[in-house]
Amino acid sequence: MDPTPADPADDESAGLEIVGVNKSFGERQVLSDVTFRIPAGRTVGFVGNNGAGKSTTMRIVLGLTALDSGTIRYQGRPIGVSARKRIGYMPEERGLYPQMRVSDQLVYLGLLSGYSKAEATAAAEHWTGRLGLEKARRSRLSELSLGNQQRVQLAAALLHDPRLLILDEPFSGLDPSAVAVMSDVLEEQSAQGKPVLFSSHQLDLVERLCDQVVIISDGRIVADGSVAGLREGAPLRYRVVADGLTEGWTAPVPGAKELGRDDDGCSVEIEDGQEQELLAAAQKLGPVREFTPVRPDLAELYRDVVSAHGVDGA
Known part of the structure; x- marks a missing residue:
């Protein structure tokens, strides 16, 4: 149920590429020549201390923050509006409506993405079921635990069947049960050939779930590779x-x-x-x-x- 048809000329294997990205806020340079790649079908962990530049990089990919120089490519082409519509994004700060009922707002988001009412309703029912939120469908978001609010946020990111996922601290505040559900979903999405990028301070989860780890420090990429590859250089x-x-x-x-x-x-x-x-x-x-x-x-x-x-x- 993707409202944006795929271009047959798209190179699915190219995934998402971030090339030579620089960004400053005033006199402070927050990103310096940031370059890495998230191939199709791979899960990449984006790791760094607070303020290292993770969220800024993600927001640039999404077009929410302008870059000063560099290129973002998706499937081998400079990313544009239509490609960004294919991204499933989960921000670190919850961005949903706290007083709106879970199913109502998921259906509303589905309509905004181009679905019909029937498609949006089916997608909302599917993802609330998959994420263990069946009993929460008629609840207001504010009535849910923080972990279940996080599950709803993930449902919103997945609702429109995105071609790639960008998740900012998706495991923050989750109990072990919710961590297991979210981990399974991310592995399923990657297995479908989608590039998955997520940031996290929970390095044990990054090590377990990710094919590749990108470490950013003070706005610069300082390591990029598999955990096994990083060990070889240690x-x-x-x-x-x-x-x-x-x-x-x-x-x-x-x-x-x-x-x-x-x-x-x-x-x-x-x-x-x-x-x-x-x-x-x-x-x-x-x-x-x-x-x-x-x-x-x-x-x-x-x-x-x-x-x-x-x-x-x-």
Whole structure:
């Protein structure tokens, strides 16, 4: 039920491309040469501390904020009004009518997108059912929990069968049940070949759901790739459990850095090829009960990346 027919010349595989985007507000430059791509059928997590430029980038894609320079392309072409009508957008701040009943406002939004009354009603019933909102259809938005309000916001973004999704902090304030429902829906949308971009501070969800992670810091893209790819570029880390790991025990290994301790052992960062040196240093102090590589999670990778670029992560 897409009111905007697809152009057969469209290249679906091209997805959404953000190329060399710059934006300033007065004398403050908030985006500097921002470039990344959301291919069709992939879910991309957009990660950064507050004020890094995530929402501004999204608003530029949607045409809500003008860029100073750069290009936004969708399916290989500069994005225009008709392409923007195909975007399902979920803002961080809820943008629905709090005193309007859920079904009524979803039908109203469907009519605005070009649906007939019957199409809009069918779409509203489908998405309220899919998102577990059957009992809330006749409720006013203000009467719902914050989590259910968030579900209604997602229903509004999906109502017109968008070709791509841009979601700003969609998991904020959700309980585990709502997180599971929203995660399933995003995976379904991506599986249908749609590009999905969402921002979140919940890095465990980003790591689990996303094919690609884009990290922005102080208005600049500082990392772009899969979590596995980001791990490949991360420093080596080992967990060492042994007797006698006194302060400074890693001194024989040039550049080794102890990252933290617990009751049993410690975590150490080393350079590539120093594994045997680190093991030997531990063995000199006593029996080694554990010596295992540590796979950093996305939260650790994020802290490393933003730290390397001189910005505190959050």
